[in-house]
Amino acid sequence: MFQFMRARGLGFALYMRGYLCKEDKGMQYNFDQVISRKNTNSSKWDNVKARVGNENAIPMWVADTDFVAPQPIRKMLEERIQHGIxxxxxxxxxxxxxxxxxxxxxxxxxxxxxxxxxxxxxxxxxxxxxxxxxxxxxxxxxxxxxxxxxxxxxxxxxxxxxxxxxxxxxxxxxxxxxxxxxxxxxxxxxxxxxxxxxxxxxxxxxxxxxxxxxxxxxxxxxxxxxxxxxxxxxxxxxxxxxxxxxxxxxxxxxxxxxxxxxxxxxxxxxxxxxxxxxxxxxxxxxxxxxxxxxxxxxxxxxxxxxxxxxxCDDYLEQLLPYLEGNITFLNSFLRSYMPRIRLVQPEATFLTWLDCSALGFEKASLYDFFVNRALVGISKGESFGAEGEQFVRLNIGCPRATLQKALHQLRNAYMQCL
Ligand SMILES: Cc1ncc(COP(=O)(O)O)c(C=O)c1O
Structure with a gap:
């Protein structure tokens, strides 16, 4: 009987743990959601012509993400805005x-x-x-x-x-x-x-x-x-x-x-x-x-x-696998369709560093290729020092659909130019 109760107790504890874990999970974030940031005083989206050189380029330069902030922060801000002072x-x-x-x-x-x-x-x-x-x-x-x-x-x-x-x-x-x-x-x-x-x-x-x-x-x-x-x-x-x-x-x-x-x-x-x-x-x-x-x-x-x-622990727990998914997608897309652009495998951050030396472009042509032909708004490698000249930095902190769009544009330019 005692054994039985212990077993049931254990079962109940496990059940409760499952239940609590479910409750603990908190908000589910949808990082796939594409939200327009145009006309929101966004440096990344509203300053793209001045900073990247082409207003039609998809902005993947400055280091912020295109994801909504965690719900508890938004809730606090909404309450403060309502307060009005x-x-x-x-x-x-x-x-x-x-x-x-x-x-x-x-x-x-x-x-x-x-x-x-x-x-x-x-x-x-x-x-x-x-x-x-x-x-x-x-x-x-x-x-x-x-x-x-x-x-x-x-x-x-x-x-x-x-x-x-x-x-x-x-x-x-x-x-x-x-x-x-x-x-x-x-x-x-x-x-x-x-x-x-x-x-x-x-x-x-x-x-x-x-x-x-x-x-x-x-x-x-x-x-x-x-x-x-x-x-x-x-x-x-x-x-x-x-x-x-x-x-x-x-x-x-x-x-x-x-x-x-x-x-x-x-x-x-x-x-x-x-x-x-x-x-x-x-x-x-x-x-x-x-x-x-x-x-x-x-x-x-x-x-x-x-x-x-x-x-906001739950936000980060969900963000990291999403970023890893974007990087894995980027890597396999490059390997399959643009093998002369190589991803330096990132161990951290949502900023990726692409080795473009095998493309054989002069640096001006390299940036022209990304920004004006592919319409992908990267950060120029040389801005990080002369060592970065044959590289570009691509920010993948965005919904997968945005990344896919940018990579398809890049692939078309790649096929036309190379
Ligand atoms: C390494 C590093 N330090 C600092 C910053 C910017 O920090 P803050 O916006 O707090 O001045 C960035 C932003 O991209 C960064 O990448």
Whole structure:
């Protein structure tokens, strides 16, 4: 009898678990839904002529997605809009616990709440750090081809760019550590900006690689910024490593940047976080933010940020397989119909990096081929550094139908030109 009850108890527990799991699943998102973004002040869709060069091109350039944001964020915004009063916001401390929860869940590392500074974007964090911790003429190390605002941030401030170019061989990117160590050893080298995971090449750096970067920077007294804005978007089983966390010596020399804006498609709401374990670096950074008058966010930034990191887990769980599906589709389409365009297999992000060297075009003809013949609005590879000249970046953060349309257009152009 006891056995029987135990068995029934177990059955009931399993039944309840199934039931609860069903309930837990939350919203079902339909990433296949095509929604027009024209005339919505969208940089991607309304600025396509100026930024891509042809207003008829399907915009697949700037790094936001064409998916609606999670329902809890939209609900909050609807309620606030209904309220109708949009005065100065009051910044509560909620973003700290929300960030701590999210990073622990995503990457299994524990951040201290006092390390966190709320900011209005990761690019503003990088600009502020360059101002606070370097002087004109100092060298800032980056790894080209890389997210171009890193390049602009260095040049805009009259700092010198030191390029620890990534190595590209057999379709895979790696870090040239000997070159990195030599660059860090120079007395002029003050800062390194690390794209972790890497935009645009899509590498999820392995723990050994991230640790080695952190170690080389510490040994040479080069401050490390680890831009981890894409770190939620880990694909095909890859695992992200937050830089320096867990080693107090490395932590003291590192600033990590996080934001829910890519993951949940809320870049227009401007919310991000600088994680700075070292208190004097944190104070100096916060003082520079104040001097730049960049301390005031939009009324919606903070609530959207907190909801994203506390109530939207189901969105990401559904988004990742969808992105993987888009990448698999892209890869097999290219292999079947356009074998001279090769996908550099992404391990993270919704930004794909296409090796077009086998097409044999000059760079101007390459961009003309994509933008004017195929009407596919890519980001030019050279904007990420000269190393990107035979490449284009294609944003696949869109409904499958949009991707299919773009690829069919590309195939027609390919067949006509080649
Ligand atoms: C690596 C990287 N860092 C930062 C950003 C932009 O950050 P934010 O919009 O928070 O300034 C992007 C956007 O594409 C990015 O890819």
């Amino acid at each position: 949009f005065g100065y916001p009051y910044r509560t401390d909620e973003f700290r616990a929300a960030t701590k929860r999210w990073i622990l869940k995503q990457h299994q590392v524990e951040l201290q709440e006092e390390w966190m500074v709320f900011t209005t974007g990761v690019v503003p964090i990088i600009y502020t750090i360059i101002q606070a911790f370097t002087s004109p003429g100092d060298e800032v190390i980056i790894q080209q081809p890389v997210y171009h605002p890193f390049i602009h941030a260095i040049r805009d401030h009259g700092r010198r760019l030191s390029n620890n170019a990534l190595r590209y061989a057999c379709g895979q990117y790696t870090i040239d550590f000997d070159d990195l160590a030599a660059r860090c050893a120079k007395p002029e080298a003050k800062l390194m900006i690390f794209s972790n995971p890497h935009n645009p090449v899509g590498r999820c750096w392995k723990k050994e690689e991230v640790d080695r970067v952190a170690k080389i920077c510490v040994e040479n007294n080069v401050l490390l910024i680890s831009d981890e804005i894409h770190s939620d978007l880990m694909l095909f089983g890859h695992k992200h490593t937050p830089a320096a966390i867990g080693n107090p010596c490395w932590e003291n020399n590192t600033i990590l940047c996080y934001a829910p804006t890519k993951t949940f498609n809320i870049a227009g709401l401007r919310g991000s976080c600088a994680v700075i374990p070292n208190s004097s670096i944190r104070e100096r950074f916060s003082h520079q933010l104040l001097c730049n008058s960049s301390v005031q966010e939009c009324l919606f930034s903070l609530p959207a940020y907190v909801i994203a990191y506390t109530q």
